[in-house]
Amino acid sequence: MRNHILAVLVSATIGLIAGSNCGGPNACGGLGQQCCTGATQACAAGGACSNGICAQCGGPGQRCCDGTGCAGGGCCVNNVCGAVGSACANIGGLCSNGSCGGCGAAGQACCQGDRCTAAGVGCDGTNCVACGGVGQPCCTNRVCGAANLGCAQGNTCAVCGGAGQPCCASSTCGDASLACRNSVCTQCGGPGQTCCPGNTCGNGGCCDQNGQTCIASAAACPSNQGVCTNGGCNGGSCGMAGQACCSNGIGCTAAYTSCNRNVCAACGDTGQACCSNNACKAGHTCTANETCT
DSSP states (O other): OHHHHHHHHHHHHHHHHTTSOTTSTTOOSSTTSBOOSSSSOSSOTTEEEETTEEEEOSSTTSBOBTBTBOSTTOEEETTEEEOTTSBOTTTOSBEETTEETTBSSTTSBOBTTTBOOSTTEEEOSSBEEEOSSTTSBOBBTTBOSSTTEEEETTTEEEEOSSTTSBOBGGGBOSSTTEEEETTEEEEBSSTTSBOBTTTBOSTTOEEETTTTEEEOTTSBOTTTOOBOBTTBBGGGTBSSTTSBOBTTTTBOOSTTEEEETTEEEEOSSTTSBOBGGGBOOTTOOBOTTSBBO
8 A cells, every 4th residue: 555655656746747847958857957946846756856956865864755755664754864774863763664663654653743754654643644645644845646736734635726725836826816825825916915926916016025015006115115106116216127126125026026236137037037936937947046047
């Protein structure tokens, strides 16, 4: 049964990353390549994102793989894989077939801190059980086993991507009218709503970087920064590309701009800096050096 769970998770990982630009001129997700952003999975099976680069995971001393944990009966403790026979740090006991001294493996009690240490299982609050499906606990690193599932509050997998639903993998939502905020897909772009990816607000609105909130066009910008006009505060004289960043943390208010040395520069396109929250325009990826390709 556990081998079946692992096979499903690995297969899901391969399918999840298929939507990225792997294999193209701006390839991402493979070992040694930049992690994919804006895709449903940062790295392909066998890799995990570390400092913006996909690195080998699952072996002793390596990061636990997202969803599948550690290979060869190792134990995932504090997101690091321990070899069979090694001590489980801060838990106690020796690692044996994913179990740390009687806890953490399938059918056993959860280890302290509601943790499971074996591959393919998650903590239901009491015991380590199959993970990744609808209503099941989330797997290692809050991963679920299908592209349409996300890790909701309570560490449970649920349908993701719609308004009010949990964000899908890599903090993505189902369409451009939604943004991931506090791990929930929230309507974005309208007055008082969160800014859409790329600091985008509708109908000439301004994105206040203090909280990533949209200000309606012709409405007052906070902190005495004048009126929002066509995406810029102070009547359109700050916050747009080539203009000074607006004061008091409001920053760059126009879509696809970011503040650099107190000047708003275009962001999100090829060769440009990534926008807030590592956002790039459609078809582009934010690299480890925070540049869109």
